[in-house]
């Protein structure tokens with residue numbers, strides 16, 4: 039039977055199987071199933087073996103393999119290379135192609151919520167794979183300025199160094215917390231606030247944020263994070279991470295199956311799996 043894997047470790051929390059299997063059923067894609075394969079980093083060879091089986095159509099990749107799997111694949115798309123992380127693997131004529139659908143998920147979420155990216159000033163909390171995808175999408179859409187705010191300075195510098203040559207017009211700053219009042223968009227791309235630590239926030243003080251800022255928390259579990267609650271308490275607009283999860287999954291579904299993704303069915307299944 040055709041199979042699509044989800045690689046990560048651990049994977050207990052993932053709602054992608056509910057979302058992708060609902061989409062496969064809705065499109066009547068005969069017998070194909072989407073399955074978790076929770077393997078630790080030392081079992082990377084087993085992931086590659088599973089991918090090479092002819093019945094395997096591809097995979098999603100999540101923490102901690104998004105970067106480490108890259109050199110083991112046959113090809114990388116330009117997007118995956120520039121973002122520096124793979125979240126989707128597609129089989130093309132038996133070759134394993136590493137791609138990234140997170141940047142699309144980010145841009146599509148902003149588009150559907152009517153948040154303009156062209157000319158904007160955005161702060162990104164974090165500098166990992168999710169932050170890189172958000173930064174890339176912002177830069178592609180013509181953002182004016184990105185301020186990277188990360189606990190580990192070196193990772194912020196690494197991400198800025200990857201963005202700089204490709205987007206020379208983009209104003210980039212690292213760990214400039216004083217810039218927060220000038221931002222139109224504040225994005226949480228850290229894991230802070232994720233269940234079971236839903237009482238935590240990556241931003242302790244929202245007092246300096248502009249009244250018209252949009253706070254976008256990439257965390258989707260819980261659906262309303264502490265950061266979003268704090269933002270609402272100050273009358274600020276906020277958006278949670280569920281839509282980005284759905285849109286990145288929808289793009290991956292289309293790459294594997296070459297069929298249009300049933301986005302509303304995927305959103306309903308994902309939301310139900312979170313209940």
Ligand code: ATR
Nearest residue numbers: 164165166167168169188189190193227228229230
């Ligand atoms: P992902 O692919 O989901 O982005 P990741 O690459 O592991 O995952 O990145 C996680 C991000 O969350 C990083 O920016 C990390 O900061 P460091 O680079 O300093 O590790 C950030 N992060 C995780 N836990 C954090 C915490 N308790 N406080 C602040 N930042 C945190």
